[in-house]
Amino acid sequence: MCTGKCSRFVGLTLIPLSLLCILANALLLVPDGKTSWTDSRLSLQVWLLGGFVGGGLMVLCPGISAVRAGGKGCCGAGCCGNRCRMLRSVFCSAFGLLGAIYCLSVSAAGLRVGPKCLINGQWDYHFQDTSxxxxxxxxxxxxxxxPPRVVSWNVTLFSLLLVVACLETVLCGVQLVNAALGVLCGDCRKKEGDQS
Structure with a gap:
């Protein structure tokens, strides 16, 4: 597959995944759909914003960069083989890979520790010792x-973030290799080339 087409495909996949992470993290901030629980009663893993910052914004950057790298070369079709945009995509993909790993780590910790909730009049991480x-x-x-149904709320959303972060990690890794090949070898499209 052409490095440009591969970049475009990866970028168009990363963008909705990053937006999904942002949405999932936003929902974690409002257990049971209510904002009345946000006053220091949410778990640390929710406040670390792994989905918003890591899997969201830090992956949105390489997604957009990969889509741009899949377009025409910076000086016109074929003149530099799109190497400039591919080089930028290498750095953005490395940045996105770090973000996806951050999201993955925070989500896994959120699932392992469990939510902060009220049991017998005490707010605490009651499931922390269950590993x-x-x-x-x-x-x-x-x-x-x-909060009502907080465990199922956290388990569902942190599981979603975990799966999406795994996909983002793989896709950012693929784009890192693909963009590096694009820098070394250029884009395989012809000068008249198609932009897809």
Whole structure:
């Protein structure tokens, strides 16, 4: 596959994935769809904004860069083989890879530790000592009195962030290699070339 076409495909895949991360992180900030729980009652992993910063903004940059790298060369079709944009995409992809790994780490920690919730009048990380075993025991989930349904809310959204961050990690890695090949070899399209 042509490095330009591959860049465009990867970029067009990374952009919606990064927006999905931003949305998932925004939803984590409002358990049960209400903002009344945001006053120091959310877990640290929610406040680390792994989906917003890491999987979102830090991956949006390489997504846009990859789409641009898949377009015409900076001096016209074929003259420099699009090497300038591919070089920029190498750096952006490395940046995005770091962001995706950050999102992956925060999401995995969020699943392992569990949410901060109210049980027997005490706000705490009640599932922290289970090392993630609470995930398979749904009867424990009902022990949280507030916020309502916070465990299923966090598990669903952190799981979504984990899966998306894994995809972003793979795609940013692919684009890193693809863009490096594009810098070394140029774009395979002809001078009359198509822009797709």
């Amino acid at each position: 993630g075993s609470y995930l398979s025991n749904r009867t424990l989930w009902d022990a949280c009195e507030a």
